[in-house]
Amino acid sequence: MPMNAHDIEKMIRDAIPDATVTIRDLAGDGDHYAAEVVAESFRGKSRVQQHQMVYQALQGNMGGILHALALQTSAPK
Template sequence: MPMAPGDIEDLIKAGIPGAKVTIRDLAGDGDHYAAEVVAEAFRGKTRVQQHQMVYNALKGNMGEALHALALQTSAPE
């Protein structure tokens, strides 16, 4: 069953407190999303570490309820 954009946003915000999250549905099918996540917690971390933090926040839904997620992560300017 596909995930709603609000559910994805809620999981990321719960796992990365203070994160600013923007979710876009790329295909209109509820399965392919893009997420932009800006969080102070990313400061000093590599891009791979940042993405791992987002995947961890999704609590195992990546590859299951959530088929594809294009990630753009950064620390605030």
Template sequence: MPMDAREIETLIKEALPDADITIRDLAGDGDHFAAEVVSESFRGKSRVQQHQMIYEALKGNMGGELHALALQTSVPE
């Protein structure tokens, strides 16, 4: 069963409470999403480390219930 955007946002918010999150369903199928996540927690971290933080927040759902997630991460300006 696919994840919905609210579930993805909830999981990320649990791990990064300060995050500003925008989720888009790219294909309308509940399997392919894009997420833009802005969080102070990313400051000083490489892009790879930032993405790893998001994957950890998703608690193993990446590649299972969630087939594809295009990520864009940044720190607040």
């Protein structure tokens, strides 16, 4: 059973409380999402470190019940 957008958003916000999270279902199938995550806690971190923080927030679901996630991260401007 695929994850829904609300669950993905909640997991990210629970792990990164200062994050602004936007989730889009890319294919309408509940399997392919895009996420934009903006958080002050990303400031000074590399893009790889930012993505690792988001993947950790997803608690191992990436590649399992969460099939595909196009991820865009940044610190606030």
